Amino acid sequence: DIVMTQSPSSLAMSVGQKATMSCKSSQSLLNSSNQKNYLAWYQQKPGQSPKLLVYFASTRESGVPDRFIGSGSGTDFTLTISSVQAEDLADYFCQQHYDTPRTFGGGTKLEIK
Amino acid sequence: QVQLQQPGAELVRPGASVKLSCKASGYTFTSYWINWVRQRPGQGLEWIGNIFPSDSYTNYNQKFKDKATLTVDKSSSTAYMQLSSPTSEDSAVYYCTRGRAWFAFWGQGTLVTVSA
Numbered sequence: 001d002i003v004m005t006q007s008p009s010s011l012a013m014s015v016g017q018k019a020t021m022s023c024k025s026s027q028s029l030l031n032s033s034n035q036k037n038y039l040a041w042y043q044q045k046p047g048q049s050p051k052l053l054v055y056f057a058s059t060r061e062s063g064v065p066d067r068f069i070g071s072g073s074g075t076d077f078t079l080t081i082s083s084v085q086a087e088d089l090a091d092y093f094c095q096q097h098y099d100t101p102r103t104f105g106g107g108t109k110l111e112i113k
Numbered sequence: 114q115v116q117l118q119q120p121g122a123e124l125v126r127p128g129a130s131v132k133l134s135c136k137a138s139g140y141t142f143t144s145y146w147i148n149w150v151r152q153r154p155g156q157g158l159e160w161i162g163n164i165f166p167s168d169s170y171t172n173y174n175q176k177f178k179d180k181a182t183l184t185v186d187k188s189s190s191t192a193y194m195q196l197s198s199p200t201s202e203d204s205a206v207y208y209c210t211r212g213r214a215w216f217a218f219w220g221q222g223t224l225v226t227v228s229a
Contacts, residue, residue, distance in 0.1 A: 097214035
């Protein structure tokens with residue numbers, strides 16, 4: 001199974017600051033035939049279901065604000081929130097969609113100062 | 114609009130199997146994979162497996178192969194997951210989701226509590 005490791009486990013940011021969180025995979029998620037990285041990001045607000053933010057490492061899902069930016073390739077990926085808003089308080093999970101079983105990272109909790 | 118409706122909660126006795134439901138609406142049920150994902154209290158997400166409703170082809174996470182059984186009822190556009198011999202370790206929220214690779218649509222989740 002592909003192991004996904006997220007860091008940090010928690011992050012405390014002020015409104016307007018840039019937040020950066022990392023996701024590393026135990027093997028490359030790059031498909032050499034199409035040069036796409038098979039990595040998704042989700043946001044889970046307290047008491048809610050996860051919400052898809054990004055897939056193919058950097059493709060933003062329809063309706064997701066452009067302050068959410070996915071980047072990275074191979075085994076190292078980053079989710080950046082360019083200007084944190086109060087409503088971004090949530091857990092963030094990465095998930096590889098390169099192979100089955102699909103696996104998720106342990107999550108990064110974003111707190112607002 | 115796409116909706117996946119799940120019951121809010123289920124109370125299960127240890128050792129008694131339970132069948133969770135996920136009713137789909139707003140799209141062609143047989144055209145998209147349905148996945149099941151577990152989230153234990155305060156924990157991360159675990160993929161249990163998926164099923165393609167058109168032909169009931171399934172993929173399971175080996176970890177859940179003896180625990181979960183996925184089925185569908187095409188006549189009612191409903192997916193099911195049966196949990197066998199549940200223990201307290203199976204107490205969790207169980208989500209159904211739509212998609213083969215990434216999961217754009219999620220149900221609200223069913224909180225399963227295993228308790229005598």
